[in-house]
Amino acid sequence: MLDAIAPFFQSFYDDTGWNFVIFYEQYEYDRFIEGIWTSLQLIVASLIFSLVVGIVGAWAQGAKFAIVRYVIAGYIQIFRNTPPFVQILFFYFVLGNLTPSYDAGGYQVAWIGNFGWAVISLGFFAGAFNVEIFRSGIEAVPESTREAASALGYTRLQAYIYVIFPLAFRVCLPALNNNLVNLLKTTTLAYGIAVPEMMYTANQIWSDNVNVPEMMIVLFIFYVALVAVLVYGMHKWEHKMKIPGYG
């Protein structure tokens, strides 16, 4: 890959002074790929974690105990109404201090590193929205549908898997899309706790090579392309999953 594009970008640099160092130097190229990879991992991990938080939270909101419901409501409001960046710092510096660490040959290494905390805090941030999204989806399915399913001999779990969830999911999907796009953009905040994702890597590269404008262009293309792909894919999916007669 690099061999094919290196001569072009090398001569491009020589001719124009635009230094896209990541496309002709092996070391920077590796760093760049590593950054993309970490970014994608971070996005996917926090996305999955936020979905889990959303599902568990929506389930817990229907709990019998009022206290559980209050805790979930409080969690949602706190995470919705405070800056996500402060949340990340809070998780990493406050909770990160309280979690155990192990001895790795002379120095202490925390069980949960900065990547882990980024996933957790971003997951909880997006999860706070997902809880409400999933709840509204489940609420949208009428009780009579549940009863009809059980009249047809579905067990509770089967009714949930084959009848309620597919309907609820279709209701959730548009709101879920919005939230996931928002989460994708929010993952850059992990820069604040030095997770080596795209933003952080780009910063390292431009610090070493003094090519800020070039790396900025690469960053913009990376994120706008990522958002575009996600939005396009999700819209296609939304369209496919559309319930006939609903908008």
Added chain:
Amino acid sequence: MDRVKNRLGGLTRTDLPVLLPVAAQSRQAALIERREGTYRLNMQPRHALWAAALFIGACGAAQAAAPAGLISPMDALFKWMSFILWGPEGQLTGFSLNLIISFFAMAFGTVAGTALGLMQVSLLLPVRQGSWLVTQFFRNSPWLVLLFTIMLLFPFEIDLGFTVIPVPDWMKAVVGFSLPVMANISEIVRGAVQSLPSGQWESAESLAFNRRQTMWMIILPQCVKRMIPSWINWYCILAMATPLCSIMGVEESVTYTAQALNAEGDRPELIPVFYSFLLIIHFIYTYPIARWSIQLEKRFVVKM
């Protein structure tokens, strides 16, 4: 075909009794979110209690865990409180700088966004397409990337020939924050203009208003009312995003909190107290504004 569909919209939505009204509401909310580019803050009075409980809990735990002999966490917080809120004497930094940045960014973002939004409904195709592209670009880039771009690529002083204007970091942060706000306000303006029934345009034309007159005297006054709740909501989102510029070393509340903690020797029991204090002051500031936006929205919905 589309028109027929729209006219039947009300009917077709109810002809499948599979889902409860919540489904339509959720869909509506998602569409609004998509148009506005952000979620709606929804704060209730009880949330203030939750926030207070979190803060008091953190303080209590810290107070209990504090070793004897050192300054107690609460005393440390009181000592640094005015520093975090206002910065050193004679300066408006710390949390007040967060507010200043948010005011200016909102002001610039609104002016530029309105212009861009009106360009999006222009009759000239290149203007329409160009402004659409700009809007989408700034709407879909992460805030941090925009902020970094402006912080690093903007000159630290502007030489006008006869005088040199210094551009401090916080001013660059204002520019960096006003870009995404601009793009989103642009989309809100476009949405509001297009949401008005076309009869407004047609009757204005029959009364011999030209396009500019129609826009300024008939369309925009009606749009303002529709946009205000979204606009306030965006202000809240922006105010909550201002701590981001601490990454670039702007002397705002997060930077000062970290410095205050440093000065106290980074004692672990102080960290929860200081950071939850930070959360609380942001909450206290955003809460009344978000409430106000909810009230306005309710009032306007009834009138329309």
